[in-house]
Amino acid sequence: MPIYEYHCQTCGKDQSVLFLSQKDATSKPLCKYCGARRMKRLLSRVVYHQTEASRLNFFDTGNPRDDSFYRDSRNVGLWAKKRAKQMGVDLGSQFEETVEKARSGKIIDDL
Numbered sequence: 001m002p003i004y005e006y007h008c009q010t011c012g013k014d015q016s017v018l019f020l021s022q023k024d025a026t027s028k029p030l031c032k033y034c035g036a037r038r039m040k041r042l043l044s045r046v047v048y049h050q051t052e053a054s055r056l057n058f059f060d061t062g063n064p065r066d067d068s069f070y071r072d073s074r075n076v077g078l079w080a081k082k083r084a085k086q087m088g089v090d091l092g093s094q095f096e097e098t099v100e101k102a103r104s105g106k107i108i109d110d111l
Contacts, residue, residue: 005044010036056082073103 003018008031015032019025028039050058059082069075077099084091 003044005042006031006039007042008034008036009038009040010034014042056085061086077102 002022002025003016004025005014005016006029007014011031011034013031013033017029019029028037030037031039055078059078061079061082077095080091080095081099084095
């Protein structure tokens with residue numbers, strides 16, 4: 001069951017369309033906003049999962065980040081872990097435990 005992204009050339013809105021079979025995907029869908037059939041298929045974004053080890057390998061501590069980076073709980077402690085690794089410092093299991101608590105929101109319970 002493929003999901004394709006479309007752009008309506010009549011109203012200008014983008015939308016995702018789920019087809020229940022590959023055969024259905026050969027016809028142009030109706031725009032769910034204006035009902036037109038002037039739909040142009042778009043190239044969909046690709047997402048892949050990274051392990052924390054691969055994120056640490058590619059993380060650049062010198063690159064400034066915007067606020068949204070630090071709002072993502074997966075990024076809590078990433079900078080500190082990378083810097084410790086670069087300096088050859090082992091911060092121990094207590095540091096790892098604190099980072100995991102911060103990611104899950106449990107650190108507030110301990111304060």
